[in-house]
Amino acid sequence: MSTTAPAGTASQRGAVLGICLAVLGLVVGAVASVFIGVSDVTPATLWSDDGHARQLLTVSRLPRTVAILLAGACTAVAGVVMQMLVRNRFVEPSTVGTSESAALGLLIVTIWAPGMALPGKIGVGAVFAVAGTCLFLLVLRAVPIRSVVTVPLVGIMLGGVIGAVSAYIAFRYDLMQTLSAWLTGDFSGVMAGRYEMLWVVAALTVVVYVLADRFTVVGLGRDTATALGLGYRGVMTLGLGVVAVTSAVVVVVVGALPFLGLVVPNVVSLLRGDNLRRSLPWVAIGGAALVLVCDVVGRVIRYPYEIPIGVVMGVVGAAVFLWLLLRKAPDVG
């Protein structure tokens, strides 16, 4: 569990090796997932038939798998960033109203500016996501926090209120189905031309990794960050921006992936700690792997029908969340 070796090259090499192995495992899983589905896409049909399988592969299966990996990795990273910013283990975009706010923004732009290009819509969603997260932080300041669990509870309630507003509007404008597509993650609609925005989010995740130390310092608290000469406000703003854009894009492209950003960072924290420079690759890999597994489960459990990943994720995530809450809490919240 704890490594006693100094931060020397040996342990670093071990860490890199571990990450390489994990990535390899992820790739194998991803390749396998490409060949799971109703239509007959196998290595054999790819070469033999009239090109139907190949087309299916490039238009649907590959984009879907890439979307799974990117959305999983980026959502998990957004979760850990938010945990650093709020300094609470149990927050993530879906437990503080960020995802719901993004969906509300998308709903409003869909109603009043339906012709807007996708990046513009996502931008509006991201602005709403920032606003919703700031509202959460303001509420947090006003509410006396007696335990670490209070924070996500406040967030879930806030998300519920925002969700209710969205539902009301969606109901009036007959957009309930659209709204539920945003709030329930589902990869079955992912196709070439509809998922590429995820690469933008992947780039943001790389930025987070480059600045990993700043986010860890922010996680040490405002006073410590100030004492160490870090521009606290700047990192806070940047972090909120990353989380908001990630949430908005993921909500649009695949729909919310509940608990992902919470479960993966917490498990990684138990195994590897929270020094983001060291743990972030594991968070990203873990996020991608968990989504990959949940997606395959959703596809095979009622074959040939498909259960949306949001549902699978919700069940798995809620169970792990409960376990995290109920396990003997260490004295450091």
Add this chain to the structure above:
Amino acid sequence: MTVPTRTRGAIAATGLTKRYGETAVVDDVSIELPAGGVVSVIGPNGAGKSTFLSMVARLLPMDAGRVVVDGDDVATAPGDVMARRLGILRQDNHLAVRLTVRELVTFGRYPHSKGRTTAEDRRHVEDALDYLDLTDLGGRFLDELSGGQRQRAFVAMVLAQDTDYVLLDEPLNNLDMVHARGMMRLARRAADELGRTVVAVLHDINFAAAWSDRIVAMKDGRVAASGTPAEIMRPAVLGEIFDMDVAVHQIDGRPVALYYT
């Protein structure tokens, strides 16, 4: 750390004030703490010691007055410049993130390394761990340690920051006798051997008397007395500060206050 040509100075507070509502927690404090040596800040609960230290360390905005450290106003000087000049150990060191001792101490180097740790950073980290008797615990997570071990880890972090001024807000919290004495010895060494200026808020006036060059006593947000241990460790002065009878005996040539019964 090198102090450039500017006169190697002092911590100078002028008219420093912090109010919460009607009450002034720190009330118009003007004091100059010259560079070098160990300064203890003593006084009863609520005297404003921690608030004073927090304002000096720019963790808390002041309502009036200013603090100048080595010629630079802490409110306006760039944050990373101040971070290489002045470090602080806070009283409440509750962490939400899970780090190993060595990782935490390495973050003390952040003002110098900005995350890219060099061989020199690693040397400072290992020295700080060694000073605080933590080398064997370096790979352990902080939440696996006792309160005293954790307290030492945070002190090691401040030490690794390698600043001219080291502010310690109740550094003896959670420490047993052995480590409390070790901590004061360390403060002394940091001042004598490394030329640091250590300012520590202490509750045990006997520790303050035994290890500091100067004692600043605060009461009701003001500086009630300031001077050498010999000047402060007198029944009349201590009685005035703490509103209780304190007997002072000379034991082995040192003033020792008896206030236990």
